[in-house]
Amino acid sequence: MKTVLADTGYWIASINPKDQYHGKAGKVTSDLGHCRIITSEIILVEFLNAMSGFGKELRVAAYNLTISLRENVNVDIEPATSAQIRKASDYYSERPDKSWSLTDCSSFLLMQKRNISEALSSDHHFTQAGYKALLSDT
Numbered sequence: 001m002k003t004v005l006a007d008t009g010y011w012i013a014s015i016n017p018k019d020q021y022h023g024k025a026g027k028v029t030s031d032l033g034h035c036r037i038i039t040s041e042i043i044l045v046e047f048l049n050a051m052s053g054f055g056k057e058l059r060v061a062a063y064n065l066t067i068s069l070r071e072n073v074n075v076d077i078e079p080a081t082s083a084q085i086r087k088a089s090d091y092y093s094e095r096p097d098k099s100w101s102l103t104d105c106s107s108f109l110l111m112q113k114r115n116i117s118e119a120l121s122s123d124h125h126f127t128q129a130g131y132k133a134l135l136s137d138t
Contacts, residue, residue, distance in 0.1 A: 002035040009017035041080035
């Protein structure tokens with residue numbers, strides 16, 4: 001079974017019909033079919049933080065999505081541990097020439113650990129890091 005990482009932007013696009021990648025997220029999801037999705041607590045924190053200012057309806061939808069992800073047998077949520085955050089922080093520090101966020105760095109390390117080459121993301125940082133961003137136009 002194919003395994004992909006789902007990034008913050010994908011979760012936002014999935015539930016926000018006004019997001020520029022909403023249609024693409026639906027199409028890519030449909031094209032992938034049955035697959036294993038890996039995401040992380042750090043990504044979900046970033047997602048909920050991002051959705052906090054989109055109004056009550058989308059805020060509730062975001063919360064409900066995180067609950068359904070925890071119950072989905074095809075979704076693995078990597079826990080946020082102190083050790084993992086430290087490794088991501090070190091990775092971040094070692095790349096001062098990049099504008100990668102701590103969440104990006106954590107995701108890249110997770111992708112390395114799980115041998116994942118594709119991300120449900122539109123973030124060009126994934127491409128910069130050598131991964132395929134499935135929502136990207138490039």
